[in-house]
Amino acid sequence: MRNRRKLESETNNLIKEHLGKYNSLMPSLALIFHLVTIADSGNPSSRISEISAKRAIYWCKYLESHARRIYGMVVTPSQNVVTLLAKKIKEGKIPSPFKAKDVYDKKWSGLTNPNSVKNACNILTNENWLKVVTPRKSSGGRPNDPEYIINPSLL
Incomplete structure (x- = not known):
């Protein structure tokens, strides 16, 4: 929900399109972090942990900051x-x-x-x-x- 509001208020169309992909990126990253945790611990769990979800959120924020810098170079x-x-x-x-x-x-x-x-x-x-x-x-x-x-x- 927060991401949707963020997208609506975004003025840069390049950033808007880029952030639109984060709706699937965040859960995908959370699953990857979850699978890495399972493989590392050897203790299978069917639910994605809160820690894996938070890691994915922080990673998305990190990627967004880099995307803003890169797209900032393109916009006149x-x-x-x-x-x-x-x-x-x-x-x-x-x-x-x-x-x-x-x-x-x-x-x-x-x-x-x-x-x-x-x-x-x-x-x-x-x-x-x-x-x-x-x-x-x-x-x-x-x-x-x-x-x-x-x-x-x-x-």
């Missing part, structure tokens, strides 16, 4: 910003419509750089998460920042 900073922005949209923390300035003014971790937030908005527009509303030119002739409307199916 711009992908992180897109993932963070998408998470805020899914959580309902961004109104529709909004401007990129509305996001980076909130000073959320990873979403403070104006150019990064604008690029993330452009990527999410290409992915049909957002629709750009073309702004009217201000009286000085300089165009206003675009507004983004969140795809209603995401809310």
